[in-house]
Amino acid sequence: MNDLRLTERDLDNRTARMTARKVQVHYGQNHALKDVDVDILDKTVTAFIGPSGCGKSTFLRCLNRMNDTIAACRVEGQITLEGEDIYDRRVDPVQLRAKVGMVFQKPNPFPKSIYDNVAYGPRIHGLARNRAELDEVVEKSLRRAALWAEVKDRLHAPGTGLSGGQQQRLCIARAVATEPEVLLMDEPCSALDPIATAQVEELIDELRENFSVVIVTHSMQQAARVSQKTAFFHMGHLVEHGDTAQIFTNPRDPRTESYITGRIG
Amino acid sequence: MTLPLLLLLLVILALGSFLAGRARALMVAGGDARRLHSLPAHHGLNLMLAFALPSAVALAGWLLARPAAAPGPAAMLAIPAIGLAAAASLWLTMRPESRARNEVEAAAKGFLILCSVIAIATTVGIVLSLLFETAGFFRQYPAAKFFFGTVWRPDFRGDSDLGFLPLLWGTIYVSAIALAVAVPVGLFAAVYMSEYASPRFRTFAKPAIEMLAGIPTIVYGLFALITVGPLLRDWIASPLGLGTSGASVATAGLVMGVMTIPFVSSLSDDIINAVPQSLRDGSLGLGATKSETIRQVVLPAALPGIVGAVLLAASRAIGETMIVVLGAGAAAKLSLNPFEAMTTVTVKIVSQLTGDTDFSAPETLVAFALGLTLFALTLGLNILALIIVRKYREQYE
Ligand SMILES: Nc1ncnc2c1ncn2[C@@H]1O[C@H](COP(=O)(O)OP(=O)(O)OP(=O)(O)O)[C@@H](O)[C@H]1O
Ligand SMILES: [Mg+2]
Numbered sequence: 001m002n003d004l005r006l007t008e009r010d011l012d013n014r015t016a017r018m019t020a021r022k023v024q025v026h027y028g029q030n031h032a033l034k035d036v037d038v039d040i041l042d043k044t045v046t047a048f049i050g051p052s053g054c055g056k057s058t059f060l061r062c063l064n065r066m067n068d069t070i071a072a073c074r075v076e077g078q079i080t081l082e083g084e085d086i087y088d089r090r091v092d093p094v095q096l097r098a099k100v101g102m103v104f105q106k107p108n109p110f111p112k113s114i115y116d117n118v119a120y121g122p123r124i125h126g127l128a129r130n131r132a133e134l135d136e137v138v139e140k141s142l143r144r145a146a147l148w149a150e151v152k153d154r155l156h157a158p159g160t161g162l163s164g165g166q167q168q169r170l171c172i173a174r175a176v177a178t179e180p181e182v183l184l185m186d187e188p189c190s191a192l193d194p195i196a197t198a199q200v201e202e203l204i205d206e207l208r209e210n211f212s213v214v215i216v217t218h219s220m221q222q223a224a225r226v227s228q229k230t231a232f233f234h235m236g237h238l239v240e241h242g243d244t245a246q247i248f249t250n251p252r253d254p255r256t257e258s259y260i261t262g263r264i265g
Numbered sequence: 266m267t268l269p270l271l272l273l274l275l276v277i278l279a280l281g282s283f284l285a286g287r288a289r290a291l292m293v294a295g296g297d298a299r300r301l302h303s304l305p306a307h308h309g310l311n312l313m314l315a316f317a318l319p320s321a322v323a324l325a326g327w328l329l330a331r332p333a334a335a336p337g338p339a340a341m342l343a344i345p346a347i348g349l350a351a352a353a354s355l356w357l358t359m360r361p362e363s364r365a366r367n368e369v370e371a372a373a374k375g376f377l378i379l380c381s382v383i384a385i386a387t388t389v390g391i392v393l394s395l396l397f398e399t400a401g402f403f404r405q406y407p408a409a410k411f412f413f414g415t416v417w418r419p420d421f422r423g424d425s426d427l428g429f430l431p432l433l434w435g436t437i438y439v440s441a442i443a444l445a446v447a448v449p450v451g452l453f454a455a456v457y458m459s460e461y462a463s464p465r466f467r468t469f470a471k472p473a474i475e476m477l478a479g480i481p482t483i484v485y486g487l488f489a490l491i492t493v494g495p496l497l498r499d500w501i502a503s504p505l506g507l508g509t510s511g512a513s514v515a516t517a518g519l520v521m522g523v524m525t526i527p528f529v530s531s532l533s534d535d536i537i538n539a540v541p542q543s544l545r546d547g548s549l550g551l552g553a554t555k556s557e558t559i560r561q562v563v564l565p566a567a568l569p570g571i572v573g574a575v576l577l578a579a580s581r582a583i584g585e586t587m588i589v590v591l592g593a594g595a596a597a598k599l600s601l602n603p604f605e606a607m608t609t610v611t612v613k614i615v616s617q618l619t620g621d622t623d624f625s626a627p628e629t630l631v632a633f634a635l636g637l638t639l640f641a642l643t644l645g646l647n648i649l650a651l652i653i654v655r656k657y658r659e660q661y662e
Binding site: 064066069071094095096097098099101102104106108109110111112120121124125171174175178 | 464541542543544545546547548549550551552553554557561562565566
């Protein structure tokens with residue numbers, strides 16, 4: 001056990017892209033997250049698992065300061081991206097969110113065409129110099145989100161006209177198009193069929209070559225398949241955090257064990 | 266006996282038939298409401314309708330036939346008797362499996378249809394009467410001279426020039442200035458209120474803006490006459506050599522713009538608030554700033570509603586009379602100078618119909634032609650809005 005701690009600290013120093021220390025979140029009186037310490041490692045997929053309402057989405061939203069948009073929400077503690085405190089007053093949350101992208105739990109395509117949805121981020125951040133480049137970015141992103149084949153003939157149809165699962169993949173393509181360094185995905189596959197799920201998992205694996213990915217999921221199998229690190233949340237506490245293989249085969253905490261074997265949650 | 270007494274009798278009998286129907290339903294079911302197809306209250310309502318509808322038809326027919334006289338004793342008894350006969354036959358044929366609920370449902374639907382027919386029929390009636398009077402006008406005055414005439418000089422002794430263009434121009438000019446004030450101010454105020462303002466500021470500011478809508482237009486007119494008009498004349502028009510008239514298109518337009526701000530802002534505010542937070546989150550989550558999010562996601566999503574709000578403001582502005590009379594004067598003129606007195610269609614409708622009027626002279630009948638044209642104008646505006654909204658729906662949903 002001590003050895004494990006040591007290697008973890010080692011990793012902290014070398015390749016942790018994001019670190020969270022003693023993070024507390026309050027929604028008004030509701031203490032939603034208590035003392036969460038997590039490292040998001042470079043080129044790694046981290047899975048957040050835990051029962052509904054335990055604070056997974058809340059913590060995810062802390063990582064790109066989306067909680068700023070909720071008036072009642074108060075975040076304490078320290079979260080860093082590449083060593084810089086993201087809650088520092090000098091940090092521009094807008095820039096931060098360009099680096100730490102997000103796919104939401106519910107698909108939320110903009111009331112624009114499919115093309116414009118995907119091109120939204122690149123346009124805002126000036127990532128494409130001309131139309132041809134933009135076309136390329138859009139196509140590449142849609143391909144990565146496993147949506148290209150279905151929409152290539154109707155790129156200018158409204159994004160809101162797609163099915164729920166297609167909309168979610170559109171949102172994934174939209175987030176990928178901005179080329180974030182860290183991609184936060186809140187249950188990205190909850191509306192997808194097994195084929196699309198497999199494609200998204202493939203995408204996650206591919207993204208890992210360049211980015212860090214954090215994925216919230218209710219599927220143990222999915223967490224086991226795609227992630228290298230897993231964090232288990234329970235009632236606002238980070239109960240356990242470590243290598244996915246270790247969490248699933250040899251959990252240290254009895255709560256983790258009962259959750260992954262299906263006894264709580 | 267008199268009509269009010271008859272009505273009272275009918276109401277009492279209707280209530281009685283409701284109670285009778287309910288009791289009868291329980292009776293045929295042997296006291297066990299579960300054996301009934303419909304609830305006892307449905308049977309009660311059904312019986313009440315069976316009484317009320319024939320009675321109402323009979324009463325209406327009788328009133329139409331002899332509108333002046335008070336109901337005689339024969340009618341007094343005949344009208345409720347018709348209803349009672351219908352109700353009684355239903356009472357006798359009632360079975361546990363009678364479908365009173367479905368019949369009540371059908372009656373409810375019929376009532377709703379009746380209401381919409383009334384609304385539509387009124388509109389059609391108004392348009393028809395306008396058409397009729399307008400036709401009378403065009404028999405005495407050539408239509409081409411009306412629609413394309415550039416001089417408005419009515420003369421009740423005959424030989425008037427009743428050119429529509431100066432009035433149309435005045436209407437468009439004043440409304441355009443009003444919208445130029447109201448749309449940006451109202452829309453940006455709405456954006457501030459719904460996206461930036463703190464809840465505390467909102468609770469205080471929103472009613473304050475809406476209060477503008479509660480001020481009677483005559484008060485705005487006074488404001489235009491006494492404050493804005495002289496102000497514009499002394500500070501802008503005179504120094505620039507654009508005229509010395511206190512009443513001007515600019516005055517009326519500005520004041521009317523202020524009046525219509527709440528129409529734009531309040532509606533737009535509600536519409537912007539109705540845009541789901543998840544869309545804003547999606548945009549912010551991609552690293553867009555707040556104003557980028559508003560410009561590129563929130564406003565496009567709210568656009569159909571905002572177009573509606575602007576059109577409402579436009580029709581308010583086109584129909585407004587009081588502010589124009591006091592702010593812009595009553596002189597019909599074709600001019601580009603915004604500091605000159607002009608007038609609008611509605612003002613001229615009023616002035617042609619006030620005082621000694623002779624409803625066969627073209628000088629009076631022209632008011633109907635003006636009214637009809639104004640109606641066609643606002644109708645066209647509404648259709649345009651509908652097309653715009655539909656186009657965006659197609660693109661965005
Ligand atoms: N906007 C909010 N305002 C107030 N309380 C909130 C808000 N969002 C979440 N909470 C509270 O914070 C706690 C954690 O919620 P969170 O959405 O993070 O759960 P979750 O783990 O993502 O659950 P799920 O798996 O169902 O998505 C819950 O108790 C919830 O009631
Ligand atoms: Mg969640």
